[in-house]
Amino acid sequence: MAIRSEQSATGERAELTSARLSSTFWFGNTAILLYLAAATVLVHALTAGEYGFHRDELATLDDARHLAWGYVAYPPVTPFFGRLSLLLFGRSLPGFRFFASVAQALAVVLTGLMAREMGGRRGAQLVAAAAALPFCLAGGALMQYVSFDYLSSVLTAYFIVRLLKSGDPRWWLAVGSAIGLGMMSKYTMLFFVAGVVAGLLATPARRYLASRWLWYGVALSLLIFLPNALWQFRHGFISLDFLQHIHARDVRIGRTQGFLPDQLKLMLLSFPLAATGLYFLLLSRAGARFRMLGWMYIVPLLLFIVAKGRWYYLAPAYPMLYAAGSVWGENWLASLSRLRAGIVRRLAWSALALDAVLFAAIAIPMAPVNSPWWNFAVKNNGDLREEIGWPELVQTVAHLRDSLPGQDREHLGILAGNYGEAGAINLYGPDYHLPQAISGINSFWQRGYGDPPPQTLIVVGLSRSFVDRNFGSCELAAHTWNRFNVENEETSDHPEIFVCRGLKQSWPEFWKDFRYYG
Numbered sequence: 001m002a003i004r005s006e007q008s009a010t011g012e013r014a015e016l017t018s019a020r021l022s023s024t025f026w027f028g029n030t031a032i033l034l035y036l037a038a039a040t041v042l043v044h045a046l047t048a049g050e051y052g053f054h055r056d057e058l059a060t061l062d063d064a065r066h067l068a069w070g071y072v073a074y075p076p077v078t079p080f081f082g083r084l085s086l087l088l089f090g091r092s093l094p095g096f097r098f099f100a101s102v103a104q105a106l107a108v109v110l111t112g113l114m115a116r117e118m119g120g121r122r123g124a125q126l127v128a129a130a131a132a133l134p135f136c137l138a139g140g141a142l143m144q145y146v147s148f149d150y151l152s153s154v155l156t157a158y159f160i161v162r163l164l165k166s167g168d169p170r171w172w173l174a175v176g177s178a179i180g181l182g183m184m185s186k187y188t189m190l191f192f193v194a195g196v197v198a199g200l201l202a203t204p205a206r207r208y209l210a211s212r213w214l215w216y217g218v219a220l221s222l223l224i225f226l227p228n229a230l231w232q233f234r235h236g237f238i239s240l241d242f243l244q245h246i247h248a249r250d251v252r253i254g255r256t257q258g259f260l261p262d263q264l265k266l267m268l269l270s271f272p273l274a275a276t277g278l279y280f281l282l283l284s285r286a287g288a289r290f291r292m293l294g295w296m297y298i299v300p301l302l303l304f305i306v307a308k309g310r311w312y313y314l315a316p317a318y319p320m321l322y323a324a325g326s327v328w329g330e331n332w333l334a335s336l337s338r339l340r341a342g343i344v345r346r347l348a349w350s351a352l353a354l355d356a357v358l359f360a361a362i363a364i365p366m367a368p369v370n371s372p373w374w375n376f377a378v379k380n381n382g383d384l385r386e387e388i389g390w391p392e393l394v395q396t397v398a399h400l401r402d403s404l405p406g407q408d409r410e411h412l413g414i415l416a417g418n419y420g421e422a423g424a425i426n427l428y429g430p431d432y433h434l435p436q437a438i439s440g441i442n443s444f445w446q447r448g449y450g451d452p453p454p455q456t457l458i459v460v461g462l463s464r465s466f467v468d469r470n471f472g473s474c475e476l477a478a479h480t481w482n483r484f485n486v487e488n489e490e491t492s493d494h495p496e497i498f499v500c501r502g503l504k505q506s507w508p509e510f511w512k513d514f515r516y517y518g
Contacts, residue, residue, distance in 0.1 A: 033112040037105035044101035048094035051387035058423025070231030072442040077185040078145040100147035101140035114323035124326040130352040131270040131322035134359035152182030153316030169213035176217030180224025199295030245517040262311030269351035277325030389482030390424040398432035413454025417461025440514035453507040459498040472502025
């Protein structure tokens with residue numbers, strides 16, 4: 001009887017301990033970070049389908065149907081997740097954007113966890129995560145390589161924080177994996193690698209140069225990147241030509257101007273937090289252990305200034321500053337009176353909330369089209385315009401095809417000037433039994449012009465001078481439009497749709513000189 005009572009008491013204690021552990025997890029700091037991240041995924045899921053696919057997403061979606069270890073415009077990670085989205089969710093726009101929103105949400109969690117590893121308590125972790133929230137709302141609104149590049153860089157910073165805190169050199173394997181993933185997402189990871197190398201050499205972390213784990217990590221990153229490197233080699237390092245062209249264009253049209261002032265667009269009212277984070281990492285005694293992270297911000301900043309990068313390229317470097325700043329701020333608040341500390345906290349949370357609301361209003365596709373809110377959003381985020389009108393474009397092309405004589409329809413091709421048009425036709429065209437679009441832009445050029453080559457072409461997105469120069473006869477047959485009468489690239493820059501016949505060169509000769517980048 002006594003034995004049975006003792007067993008019962010032991011079981012009750014075990015159940016109580018399990019319940020306490022469960023309660024601790026569900027209301028613990030990490031759980032709250034996960035709830036916050038999950039909320040951003042939910043917001044994106046509920047709003048993603050309000051407009052339509054963005055021009056860049058249409059290119060990614062088309063590349064996702066042609067899986068490879070590389071593409072002209074980017075490495076393979078983003079099209080891979082695009083393919084996974086297609087398999088899981090079909091043509092659903094919220095489904096297509098799901099993995100981008102999850103990537104951004106994970107970065108929010110990692111920002112809070114970095115604050116924890118630097119010594120921050122719950123308040124510091126939540127402040128850091130909240131500061132990372134605005135870019136999460138913007139970066140997760142579209143399915144593009146920015147989302148996965150951002151996550152890879154934040155993951156790299158988190159693993160380095162774990163390395164510096166623990167002193168365990170085996171963390172270099174995790175760092176190498178994150179860098180390899182970043183290189184398979186976007187090549188600007190090299191700028192952050194330069195920051196890692198500088199931080200390694202300029203701080204006491206240089207002792208790891210003698211560790212075999214560092215070099216194992218380097219080897220692992222190269223191994224992960226190897227398939228794309230081999231793809232580039234087999235394709236004549238085509239992405240270098242692409243990047244040179246795009247960079248020259250950006251410089252020419254002024255997209256790289258104002259890099260430093262535009263950093264305030266990334267931080268907004270979180271600027272004091274980032275500034276104190278940089279101070280904590282580079283100058284304070286308390287942050288000496290994590291000094292390497294300061295170099296991981298300064299070096300990419302300087303490199304992007306010299307190389308004339310676009311303003312958002314540095315975005316992945318801010319979460320580690322937010323984490324460090326929140327830890328410094330938590331310690332500073334402890335030195336203030338309760339009244340003053342309460343005022344500072346309220347001001348800080350108000351500023352962070354305002355940042356999140358402003359980014360959401362501008363970046364998330366939820367403003368009624370042509371409303372005052374819409375006008376404000378597109379004034380600050382022109383990408384929203386490029387999510388309008390793609391189904392109407394394909395519908396117009398289909399009606400034009402139906403108006404052609406039967407002989408023209410039998411040997412019809414659709415020649416698209418940019419990847420948005422080509423991607424839209426390939427996405428919505430099967431509903432109208434349209435042929436796949438052909439185009440000379442980026443990876444579309446590699447897919448050729450079909451066999452047999454088309455004899456009659458519906459030409460979208462190319463100029464009158466181009467079609468007159470290359471075809472024996474061309475007639476203006478239609479114009480692009482959208483049901484909202486929104487002025488965007490399709491309706492203003494190249495609205496004419498032609499029907500052309502009689503290519504003046506042979507198709508191989510024409511195609512050889514038709515390759516271009518955008």
